[in-house]
Amino acid sequence: MTDETRPTDGRTPSDLAEPQGRPEFLPAHDGWESARTEQLGWDRGEQVPPAQPYGTGWGDPSGRSAANDTAVFGAPEQGPPLPPPPPTQAVGMGHGWGPPPIPADGGYAPSRRGPSTGVLVALAVVIALLASVMGSVGTYLLTRQGSSGTDPSYSLGPAPSADTSRAPGTIAGVASRVLPSVVSLEVEGNADAGTGSGFLIKGGYVVTNNHVVALAAQGGAIKIVFNNRKSTSGRIVGRDPGSDLAVVKPDQTFGTPEITLGNSDQVVVGDPVIAIGSPLGLTGTVTTGIVSSLNRPVVAGEDNDPDPAYISAIQTDAAINPGNSGGPLVNTKGEVVGVNSAIATLSRAVSSQSGSIGLGFAIPINQARRVAQEIVTTGSAKRVKIGIMVDSGYRGEGVRIASQPAQGRQPVEADGPAGKAGLKAGDIILEIDGLRIQDSTELISLIRSKNPNSKISIKYKRGGEERMATLVVTAEQEPNPKPS
Known part of the structure; x- marks a missing residue:
């Protein structure tokens, strides 16, 4: 200053x-x-x-x-x-x-x-985190109802309105139409008992397998249980061990509708199919799958059965178990295309009753139609033949006709279908109707699936030369089991 x-x-x-x-x-x-x-x-x-x-x-x-x-x-x-x-x-x-x-x-x-x-951003993040934590805590405090977690006012609301209707082409739609015609059979023999399945056809008859009712053939009893759980007694009209088919007549049907039969010749590999029956006694069981193969040779029957059934079967992966035998195999239209008859097992030594491994076999309905009709009209079914004996020791291509007579029969019956078509002893049959034959079981199964008087074409070999022949199959008059 x-x-x-x-x-x-x-x-x-x-x-x-x-x-x-x-x-x-x-x-x-x-x-x-x-x-x-x-x-x-x-x-x-x-x-x-x-x-x-x-x-x-x-x-x-x-x-x-x-x-x-x-x-x-x-x-x-x-x-x-x-x-x-x-x-x-x-x-x-x-x-x-x-x-x-x-x-x-x-x-x-x-x-x-x-x-x-930077400080403002950090502060904003901290505020956001605190707000989130406080919101969660607030939600927890508002919603918790004591330490037990119960809430007397909690409700999930009523179930949606029920609608059990299904389109006709669905599995459920087909099952709803077919199930009323499927029955369960409870069979008692002298010392054994068993169960099986069947289905109602025209006239109030029930088609089933021969091996299902065989126990009652000698004085046994058959109880038929319908889908509505009503039951009645039944009796055997006739049975054919060669095709493993039988017909039973129930005392009452309780207004049960008959099932619709289809055409097994129209079935192709890959078609969806539905198996219905009573596996292990569980009535009204429905399983589904596809047609796995056609013309599958199957020998049905016990090892010691003197007259086993030879079936050219429809193979399916639909689950078939003991108790399904005799039940229908139907297509997506609800038409029967086969009769469930057999299953393949891994080993018979494991158990006397093995479950399904996806290899089930059904008798084509065209064969079952013919056999059932013959049983109802005559009490027995005719067995189709071509009049030859096969060489069981042959292991080469196709099936060879025996060279020597056996059991009083000639290798080729002179007046039989094969003899009339020119076949001779030692000829090797290669094809039937264009299907390559692998062994004698397949040959017998195919022949027995044919209707009497139907024509078949055969390719055979003689002396290294292939030849063709056409023959008409006939029915042999052998005694078959009669009605009980």
Whole structure:
């Protein structure tokens, strides 16, 4: 601070006509100058107002003369003592203090800034996490009903309205139409008992397997249980061990509808099929699969059976188990295309009753239709033949006709179908109706699947030369089991 108005050593105040400028302060910190400069606008060229006096007795820089000062305040040397000047680092903190000093470089003091962007982002993330946690806690507190987790007001609502109708072509639709015509058979013999299945055909007859009812052939009993759980007794009309088919007549049918028979000649590999029956006594069981193969040679019967059944069967992977025997194999139209008869097992030594391994066999319905009709009309079924004896020891291609007579029979019957077509002893049969023959079982199965008086074509070999022949199969008149 200067002492331009301070009386010293007899000096008088300045008598300059122009007002004196603002006293200068030494800067105490570079930032103070910029801050004060920003406040007063000094660096913008503005006129700075004169500073207020620091205390009574200081000179007025507004333009008053020293004489006026003397008149008002008296002689300087006789006035009261002057207050001390502000300290060199004054920053204007109260009454009588000067403004902060102006920095020497003329810059502005740095203004106070808020939190940085990073801090704000971090703060926002923390707030979001806290909000999420608090929301979860709030939901838990609102929904929990004690430590046991029970809620007396909890409800899943009523079940949708029930609709058991299904399209006719679906498995469920087919089953609903066929099941009422399928029956379960409970058979008792002299010492044994068994179960099986069957289906109702025209006239109130039940078609089933011969091996299902064979136990009752010698004075046993048959109980027939219908799908509506009503039951009645039944009697054997006739049975054919050679085709493993039988017909039973129930005492009552309770208004049960007859099943629809289809055409097994229209079946092809890959067709979807449905097996229905009573496996292991579980009545009304439905399984599904496809036709796996056709003309599969199957010998059905026990090992010691003197008259086993030779079947050219429909193979299916629909599950067939003990108790399914005699039940229908139907197509997607609900038509019967086969009679379930046998299953393949891995080993007979494992168990007397093995389950399904996806290899089930059914008698074609065209063969069953013919056999059932013959049983109902005559009490027995005719067995189809071509009049030859086969060489059981032959292991080559096809099936060879025996070369020598056996058991009083000639290898080829002179008046039989094969003899009339020109076949001779030692000829090798290669094909039947274009199907390559692998062994004698397949040959017998194919011949027995034919209807009497039907024509078949045969390719055979004689002396290395292949030949063709056409013959008409006939039915042999052998005694078959009669009605019980």
